[in-house]
Amino acid sequence: METFASLADGFAIALTFENLLLAFLGCFLGTMMGALPGLGPSNGVAILIPLAFTLGLGATPSLILLTSVYYGAMYGGRISSILLNIPGDEPAMMTCLDGYPMAKNGRAGEALSLSGVASFVGAFLATWGLIFLAPQLVKIALLFGPAEYFALFTLAFATLGGVASTNQAKTAFAAALGIGLATIGVDTQTGVPRFTFGEVHLYDGIDFLVAIVGLFALSEVFLFLEHRHGKSDASAHKVSVGRMMPSLALLKYCTPTMLRTSFLGFIAGVLPGAGASLGSFISYTMEKKLVDKEGTFGTGDPRGVAAPEAGNNAAAGGALVPMLALGVPGSGTTAVLLAVLLALNITPGPLLFTQQPDVVWGLIAALFIANFMLLLMNIPMIGIFTRVLLIPPRILMPIVAMVSFVGIYGISGSSFDLLVMIGFGVMGWVLRKLDVPLVPIILGTLLGNSMENNLRRAITIDDGNWWTLIDSPLSIGLWSLAAIGFLLPIVFGKVLKSRMKRMSKGEEGSISD
Amino acid sequence: MSDRIFGVVGLVLAFGYAWAALIIEESFLSDAVGPKAFPLIIAAVLALSSLAIIAKPDASPDWPSLGRFMEVAMAVLVMVLYAILLPELGFVFATALAATYLTWRLGSTPVSSVIAGSLTSVGIYVVFHLVLGLSLAKGPLGF
Numbered sequence: 001m002e003t004f005a006s007l008a009d010g011f012a013i014a015l016t017f018e019n020l021l022l023a024f025l026g027c028f029l030g031t032m033m034g035a036l037p038g039l040g041p042s043n044g045v046a047i048l049i050p051l052a053f054t055l056g057l058g059a060t061p062s063l064i065l066l067t068s069v070y071y072g073a074m075y076g077g078r079i080s081s082i083l084l085n086i087p088g089d090e091p092a093m094m095t096c097l098d099g100y101p102m103a104k105n106g107r108a109g110e111a112l113s114l115s116g117v118a119s120f121v122g123a124f125l126a127t128w129g130l131i132f133l134a135p136q137l138v139k140i141a142l143l144f145g146p147a148e149y150f151a152l153f154t155l156a157f158a159t160l161g162g163v164a165s166t167n168q169a170k171t172a173f174a175a176a177l178g179i180g181l182a183t184i185g186v187d188t189q190t191g192v193p194r195f196t197f198g199e200v201h202l203y204d205g206i207d208f209l210v211a212i213v214g215l216f217a218l219s220e221v222f223l224f225l226e227h228r229h230g231k232s233d234a235s236a237h238k239v240s241v242g243r244m245m246p247s248l249a250l251l252k253y254c255t256p257t258m259l260r261t262s263f264l265g266f267i268a269g270v271l272p273g274a275g276a277s278l279g280s281f282i283s284y285t286m287e288k289k290l291v292d293k294e295g296t297f298g299t300g301d302p303r304g305v306a307a308p309e310a311g312n313n314a315a316a317g318g319a320l321v322p323m324l325a326l327g328v329p330g331s332g333t334t335a336v337l338l339a340v341l342l343a344l345n346i347t348p349g350p351l352l353f354t355q356q357p358d359v360v361w362g363l364i365a366a367l368f369i370a371n372f373m374l375l376l377m378n379i380p381m382i383g384i385f386t387r388v389l390l391i392p393p394r395i396l397m398p399i400v401a402m403v404s405f406v407g408i409y410g411i412s413g414s415s416f417d418l419l420v421m422i423g424f425g426v427m428g429w430v431l432r433k434l435d436v437p438l439v440p441i442i443l444g445t446l447l448g449n450s451m452e453n454n455l456r457r458a459i460t461i462d463d464g465n466w467w468t469l470i471d472s473p474l475s476i477g478l479w480s481l482a483a484i485g486f487l488l489p490i491v492f493g494k495v496l497k498s499r500m501k502r503m504s505k506g507e508e509g510s511i512s513d
Numbered sequence: 514m515s516d517r518i519f520g521v522v523g524l525v526l527a528f529g530y531a532w533a534a535l536i537i538e539e540s541f542l543s544d545a546v547g548p549k550a551f552p553l554i555i556a557a558v559l560a561l562s563s564l565a566i567i568a569k570p571d572a573s574p575d576w577p578s579l580g581r582f583m584e585v586a587m588a589v590l591v592m593v594l595y596a597i598l599l600p601e602l603g604f605v606f607a608t609a610l611a612a613t614y615l616t617w618r619l620g621s622t623p624v625s626s627v628i629a630g631s632l633t634s635v636g637i638y639v640v641f642h643l644v645l646g647l648s649l650a651k652g653p654l655g656f
Binding site for chain 2: 051054055167169170172173175176177179180183187189190191192194195218221222224225226227228393394395397398399401402403405406409410413415418419422425426429433434435436452455456459460463464
């Protein structure tokens with residue numbers, strides 16, 4: 001019952017006029033960004049963090065704004081999958097399979113509203129899962145010492161590539177690069193400058209917001225410039241939306257599917273290395289095996305639309321569990337949300353739940369509010385979002401670039417940061433061409449410092465004995481999981497990835513969920 | 514081939530990083546680990562993963578033609594100029610110029626890109642400065 005009391009407190013915090021307005025704004029912007037091909041949830045949140053930050057919003061309002069964007073983008077990804085057969089973001093890939101055929105059969109409106117309901121069910125159940133699972137994880141996390149935390153960080157990096165990773169060497173490279181970037185600046189323990197080459201601007205280290213916006217948003221602009229007349233000019237397609245509301249019979253028909261896949265997606269979200277893309281993939285394939293007796297999946301079966309949408313939205317909620325309870329995100333977007341927390345001087349992890357319960361429960365209440373708003377927004381207002389798809393990228397991309405510059409300039413008011421951001425943009429473009437994942441770089445710049453601090457604390461406590469790192473059963477367990485998580489994709493990654501690719505054509509160099 | 518070059522660059526980076534870690538001046542007050550050890554571990558991971566990339570490269574990506582490549586390079590140049598000139602020209606002018614250039618290069622006609630670029634700039638100015646109160650770079654004319 002304590003949980004419900006805390007939740008009620010959370011609602012008391014979240015239900016102010018300002019916060020509701022922010023949630024509405026966040027949901028709206030998020031859905032738009034999710035709907036636009038090329039601007040996924042990570043990009044959307046990344047561009048808006050510096051803005052929320054420079055606008056001087058408090059911790060809870062900023063979190064409400066940005067988590068609404070996060071949930072909104074997860075909802076929005078399906079719109080272009082269904083109407084254009086182009087996934088708005090990677091987790092929405094599987095929605096193309098049955099969503100687009102449904103739209104071609106003149107049932108686009110039904111597909112959109114059904115997937116809206118499925119997204120709601122997935123996200124709603126996952127938020128309840130978060131409420132009950134996170135405090136349990138916190139209890140375990142309170143047993144962690146610095147050595148265990150160091151092992152946990154290693155585990156996060158080792159599994160970040162995901163089960164479907166094709167090249168673990170590149171994931172490891174990206175993680176090391178990110179952590180290396182984090183070590184630039186004055187060493188927090190001894191006060192000596194490291195890797196600054198005498199440049200005063202670097203003494204504070206590289207601001208991770210600069211790195212995130214450069215890597216995600218600017219590299220996207222460069223990709224668009226590179227193939228100007230590429231795939232993005234799909235706005236010429238006209239699809240009639242048709243009937244808007246799903247009939248009750250259809251909803252009833254899809255309910256078992258939604259419930260099963262929500263559960264599955266949530267688990268995939270909580271586990272390290274799975275994430276929303278895999279969540280929707282597993283959900284779709286399981287439903288296909290389970291209920292597709294007549295072979296209608298892939299030809300516009302409504303259950304084939306409901307399954308991946310409930311799955312990926314549940315995974316998005318599930319991914320928040322390790323991020324909030326342990327401070328270790330399991331996916332790209334939650335890594336960006338971690339950046340939000342760190343920028344607001346909030347350190348997620350077990351202590352957050354005891355020391356700043358208002359932030360945690362305010363956030364959870366905000367998730368519920370965002371969810372209901374998104375459901376309301378997505379059924380009657382879907383027409384607005386489908387029109388957003390008609391904005392050509394040649395207008396949109398310069399706006400994205402300029403808003404990124406505004407956000408970063410607003411933080412420090414220095415041209416130096418803008419130049420560093422452009423540098424990151426170029427780096428992001430080259431790395432995406434080479435298929436090097438960007439998320440480990442971001443996570444490295446975010447967690448590098450606390451990873452090093454935990455290592456040094458653990459060894460200092462034990463008088464310089466490095467064996468202390470594998471001294472407890474808990475840390476040995478974490479190390480073995482890290483090893484398994486890193487080695488498993490080398491064996492199975494190629495198989496799984498090619499199966500996902502075969503079922504739906506992949507996108508070039510997309511940022512994983 | 515691209516991956517091999519990338520691996521070699523990564524290897525050079527790893528050695529450069531390790532060398533830069535070794536010349537860190539240690540302070541007389543240090544903990545048991547010191548400021549060098551962790552960067553050296555990271556350098557080792559960088560080097561090992563670079564070696565693995567060299568040993569088992571992926572297929573080369575589709576690199577853009579020289580023309581497209583110049584396109585990206587020019588955009589970078591424009592952005593760098595934008596970053597440097599922003600405090601001199603003021604937000605509205607600098608942003609209008611940069612947005613016009615990007616819109617033009619992404620395939621709009623010159624006239625419509627001037628219009629789109631100016632609208633983008635003024636729109637951002639109105640929303641972020643006038644409505645939300647964010648401080649933007651001030652030029653000689655005060656905006």
